[in-house]
Amino acid sequence: MTRGFRSIHSRLFLLFLTCMTVILILVSFLYYTRAISIIHSKISDIAEKNISQTAGLFDLMLEGYNSVTKSLNGNYELTRLLQENSGNPAVSVINERWITNIIGAAYYSRKEIVGIHIITNTGKVYSYEKQFAGVIDINYAQTDWYSKLKASSGNMVWLGMYDRSPINTLQQDQVFVFGRQLYDLTDYKSIGIIVIETDPTPITEALSNVSISPDSKVYITGVNDVVIASNGEQGDELPEFTELPMPTDEQAIIVDDKSDQLIVAAKTSLADWTIYGLTPKSDFNAEINQTRLYLIVVVLVLIVLSTVLASIVSRTIASPLKLLIREMKKVELGNFSGSVNVDSFDEINSLVSSFNRMVHRMDELIERIKVSSVSEKNAQLQALQFQVNPHFLYNTLDMIYWMLDEKGNEKLSRVILALSQMFRYSSDWEEASQTTLGQELEQIRHYLTIIESRLEGRVQTKIEVDEEWLEVVLPKVTIQPIIENAVKYGLEPMLGSPSKLLVSATQHHRELHIRITDNGMGMDEEILSQVRASLQMDPNSVLEPINRPRRGIGLHNVHARINMMFGGAYGVCIESKEGEGTTVIVVLPIPVSIYLKGGYGDEHPHRG
Incomplete structure (x- = not known):
């Protein structure tokens, strides 16, 4: 896991x-x-809007109720009939009928009115109701509502909601009651009181408009926080209105949600009423x-x-x-033939492509190493074959040398001695395939001895190499094939003129350039291009049979062996001009110890 x-x-x-x-x-x-x-x-926002609409609705409704009472109080005929005391019973009946008709006209002015009662100061009661007309509570004078109306000075008195009619004892339906004192407008004296009972449905519907949830409680309070109407049941516990926020003239509507319930409050403009809406926040x-x-x-x-x-x-x-x-695990086990093919993000695709190229390159390198290893083994086998019984050849050459020396043939004996030394050098594999420049130049001197003897002084040879470069490492038999080509293809065809061969060495940053220069016949551009092209061939092909002129084999062989030993930055390059001569440059790395010993540490190499 x-x-x-x-x-x-x-x-x-x-x-x-x-x-x-x-x-x-x-x-x-x-x-x-x-x-x-x-x-x-x-x-x-909804609560504020609702209570504002409700307050406006109440103002309109109360204005309508107020206009009904004003129309009755301002009816001159009604006030006259109420004050007239006729001893004639017939006239009294007619007057009472007129009063009832006037009250009836006001009754039918609004559909929610269920009863209109006028009680004169003399104790007469005139009523207009849908049912149970004339059944008046005889103890009305002792009631609270009557006292409030008598105490008023002509202003509208909103008595509020009653579970049943406060006047008609047989009326058991809930009613909303309001009234005012009646005055004779000519001398402004009290005639009696008007009591109007209405259906409370418009009020309860208006109250429901304030309700936001089923548990919302809505109250209408008057003076001294007396509850005029509410949507609650009788007997419900009333809140402490003094602790609730009260609307003011500057702030007609209050919205308070700081407590555990949302409180909205608004005042009506016509009556001194305050409408409260209380909604528990739990309902939200x-x-x-x-x-x-x-x-x-x-x-x-x-x-x-x-x-x-x-x-x-x-x-x-x-x-x-x-x-x-x-795939990497397969490569780890030696399988380089596979590849990964994916179509993913650019970064992953790049990584997979790099891996595929790396595996392909490793496969190529391993194949090249295999070929190189096989070729090296073949070369070693050939070398071992060439070393078969070398002491017999050495001893034979020594014997010839001493026979010539006894006969006084010094020239030929030097040639035999030089040949013997070259043969010992070229067949000595104890030190593998590399040597120092000093040892290589020593063998070149033996070879030049043979060349000078064969050409009888027609070629002048010279070696100009400082001693500080004699420890530079290079492959065995590097310079001899180049000199051989220079003599055979450059100098011998022009032996009628003075021939010169110079071997020199110069330092270029971290490289040593060994120059083999002749003043022979040189090469034309076509042959020079062919020789240079042969130097760029696959290094492995130097060990394989190829069908091409022998002229480029020696240079290609030397160039390939230097490449294999030191890398592609080193090798052989050639310069030639027809009729003027040829220069072959062998480029070798200078070992760090020799480079530092010579005091070249501050120079900057130009090769990577």
């Missing part, structure tokens, strides 16, 4: 899923907080809970989608890497 957790697939999966989950939770929290704020703000939780539930479902769905997406993304990244690792 630990290993699985450490895999890139698991790490990417957990990282992506964690990031997505954290982002979702953070966004969900911010959304939830914002949604709650919006819900509370929205509810507050229904919408909040619905929002929370919706948010939880959305978050869970998004987490599931994030899990699927995290799995897809992690697989998309990890699968190519797994294929790459599987």
Whole structure:
């Protein structure tokens, strides 16, 4: 399980899923907080709008009720008939009928009026009702509502909601009651009182407009916080209105959500009423809970989608890497023939392409090493064959040398001695295939002895190499094939003129340039191009049979062996001009010890 957790697939999966989950939770929290704020703000706005509309509705309704009482109080005929005391019973009946007709006209002016009662100061009662007309409570004078009306000075008195009619003892329906004193407008003296009872439905409907939830409580209070109407049941506990915020002239509507309930309050302009709406904040939780539930479902769905997406993304990244690792294990076991083919992100595609190129290159290098190893073994076998019984040849050459020396043939004996030394050098494989420049030049001197003897002084040879370069390492038999080519193809065809051969060495930064220069016939551009092209051939081909002129074999052989020993930056280059001569330059690296010993440490090499 630990290993699985450490895999890139698991790490990417957990990282992506964690990031997505954290982002979702953070966004969900911010959304939830914002949604709650919006819900509370929205509810507050709705409550403020509702109570403002309700207060305006009450003002319109009370204005209508007030106009009914004013129309009765301002009816001159009504006030005259109420004050007339006729001893004639017939006239009294007619007067009473007229009064009832006037009251009836006011009754039918508004459909919600259920009863109009006029009680004169003399104790006469005139009523107009839908039913039970004339059944008056004989103890009305002792009631609270009567006292309030008698105490008023002509202003409207809003008595409020009653469970049944306060005047008609047989009327058991709930009513809204208001009234005022009647005055004779000519001498402004009290005639009696008007009491109007209305259906409370418009008021309760207006109160319901303030309700935001089923548990909302709405109250209408008058002077001294007396409850005029409410939507509650009789016997419900009333709040402490003195502790509730009170609207003022500057702030006609109050919205307070600082406590555990939302409180809205507004005053009516016509009556000294205050409308309160109290809604527990717990009632808002229904919408909040619905929002929370919706948010939880959305978050869970998004987490599931994030899990699927995290799995897809992690697989998309990890699968190519797994294929790459599987192929690397094959390479580790020695199988270089495979390759990885994926179509993923640009970075992974680049990595896979680099791996494929690396494996292909390694395969090529291994094949080249195999070919080089086989070729080297073949060369070693050939060398071993060439060393068969070398002492017999050495002894034979020594014997010839001493025979010539006894006969006084000094010239020929030097040639035999030089040939013997060259043969010993070229067949000595104890020191592998490399030597020092000093040892190489020593063998070149033996070879030049043979050349000078064969050409009888027609070629002048010279070696100009400082002693500080004699320890530079190079492959065996590097310079001799070049001198052989210079003599055979450059100098011998022009022996009629003075021929010169110079071997020199110069230092160029970290390189030593050994120059073999002749003043022979040189080469034309075509032959020079062919020789230079042969130097660029595959180094391995130097050990393979090839069908080409022998002229370029020696240079190609030397160039290839230097490449193999020191790298592609070193080797042989050639310069020639027809009729003027040829210069072959052997470029070798200068060992660090010789370079520092010579005091060249401050120079900057120009080769990589």
